[in-house]
Amino acid sequence: MFRYIPTIPSKSSIPLESLLSVAGLIGSPVIHQGGQEVGRLVDLVCHWDSEQSYPPLTGILVKVGRRIVWTPADEIASVSARRVQLKTARLDLRDFQPRSGEAKLIDDVLDHQLVDVEGARVVRAADLYLAVTQGTVRLVGVDISYASLVRRLGPRRWRIRPSLRAVIDWSAIQSFGQIDTQNNLRLSASSNELRRLKAAELADLLEDLGRTERQELLQSLPIEQAADALEEMQPEELESLLRESTPEAAASYLAEMEPDEAADALRDVDGELREQLVARMPQPAAKLVNSVLSHNETTAGGIMNTAIITAKASETVSELNHRLGAIKDDVSTAIGVVVTDKEGRLLDNLKFADLFLAKPKQTLKELIDSPATPHTVHPDDDIKEVADTLIASRSTSVLVVDEHNRPLGRILADDIIDALLPESGRFHFPRMFS
């Protein structure tokens, strides 16, 4: 069921037996130089640093009597599974002042959600493992096995024994709650790894994370990547994500999404919030979204993509290529050029492949099949009719035209699949009639 990751010892060159269980350390005696117990370990503090994959221990929190006291790492002689040995003979009674980039392992990380970036999934830390490398204690791995949960229920000798059936190397982990409050920078090393995840994988992560964690994850992503991930989310999940985000943030994600996807998402939020969000979107994006929103979602107009590239038949291939090169917007859904006559009426749909093979001097008119037979639908056509047209066309998309045969948008095969497939996903708490 779980991946055993044998890379731990090789990657961090740590012998397995020297791993320390953080869960097992809770309540361990803290011994001063003279060999007497001064208190019990309450928590361990690590420093998150973008330079280092394995966060170093910066200190521990010790319960002395009824007080909780901070002891920095340089006063610790050794940490073992059963005790923490201090270098000093006495303990300064200092309170813990969290510095930016520091996290408490037991309070903030253990039992909390983490992202396993390599496995592209959300996990909960059943245990954390420390190791001593070159005199520094570091956080090196996270245990996500259920066996470790059971182990922690048992007596002390079970709790301190690391179990290595499902351990993930810390360098592959994205943790939360470690935003540098002063510079508002993420300090976790693996955030760069996050950017390599696919949109669908990120969408799954966003769905599985709790609210604060997913907002943190979203903010750490470049906006284009965040928008791509949002497009892949389940409608209900996306709806609650948009509601819980600030209107400004939600509007900026929506503006970055494909107009048809953004419109789809906006249909799910209630009228008041929808108007707020559209009002906060930049003008061109808001206009495109509004034009999709004005159509019913079960019709061609409601699922079409309005970001299409149009060209006049009189244009030459080189003129068009020049113009295409200057387009700065995302054209990933444009799979061809819509060719129109002087009055803007549709003549044909030209695939990029046709353009690629054409000579620069040729006009688009010469490239059009004669007679041109683009497959089109009208905005009010039902999705079923659109699907039939697409099947008949043997193409990957159909064009939407108005009553004067002017192109309005394009529907891709995947838009139809989305519209026809029943929704399914995480169990949702029922809402009456909505």
Next chain:
Amino acid sequence: MTRGLIGKLKGSRSRFLIGLALLGPGLIAANAGNDAGGIATYASAGAQFGYRMLFVMGLVSIALVIVQEMSARLGAYTGEGLGSLIREHFSIRMTTLALGAFVIANIGLVVSEFAGIAAAFQLFHVSRYISVPIAALMVWGLVVFGSYRRAERLFLVLSLAFLTYPVAAILAHPHWGSVNTNLFWPHLLASKDFLFITVALIGTSVTPYMQFYLASAVPDKGIGPQEYKRERIDTIAGTIFACLISLFIIIATAAAIHTRAPLASASQAALALKPVAGPVATQLFAIGLLGASALAAAIVPLSAAYAVSEAMGSERSVSKSFREAPIFLGLFTAQIIIGAAIALLPGNLISTLINAQVLNGIITPLLLVYILILANKKSLLGKAANGPIFRTAATACVAVVAVLSVVVLVQTVSGWV
């Protein structure tokens, strides 16, 4: 521009549906308390002790409002379900204790939902050995194969039959004077039976499953601290509404049934609807019972499976396979099987129903302590944490419930010896 739900619903009949659509998780959660166990308990309380039970129900209502408000607040401010909150803020042993108790309480509820289905079909002269296995298979299949959503609406509509209780109560011409004195002035009895029904009443009203459900449903709807003011009104109003229905069930039954003995059968309970439905009272009661039980038979085990998988950090998706979400789907399946099997054991269905509520009543205070500790935490809720007055009131509530539960537990266990 007003497409979506309201755009789709046109005509005057739809006004009603729009009204229902605006009711949020607060009402659904509280109204879900009026399930098979709830109906049986309220009806039995009314039949056995008449209006005397109203004062207790009034107190239970206040407790329920306090507890539901805390749960909704935890959900709105943290964005997490109680399963996750307990795992993050309590030790692993305390987490196991809470979730173990929750699962046991919920299995009790699943038993009562299937007992409710059995009782409903018995009113149509269908044996429980036929109805329960088929219902269990259907509920399981609908959830696992993903067409539950549509069925859920049907069940909800069926369960609306119980909204006729207030009308029935009024048409039954109860003695309003004694309703009033009993509601606002305690007429308690120091008997074992009275205490037993009191704990059943607590168990069926302040069911832990409703708190878990609400705390998860609120953030699931995207409700955060900004929207919480509105959600709080929704939660409190919904809870009060559900409690009023419960009060009317007690009044209607107390006015219609004069045996002053424990409820013997579902057909006897159906007598309370006679003033409103006349000759079809039994059928109306059966339809309502079927809808409410079938609705809860899926939601109750799903909530427990959800809370446990949330706490364990495992997949909790109904669209995943057993291999991908073993804990979630396994727990859900296990609860349905165990629940249906126990409901098939020979015995009086009404007493099975009430015993399951007592089990919930005994477990409730344990879980309320967790909710109270979480809602008191400033480090978790900041300014939204319980203030001194609220904290005192909530603590008093939990303490009273705990004492009653312990007494009933001791009585029950000593009865066995």
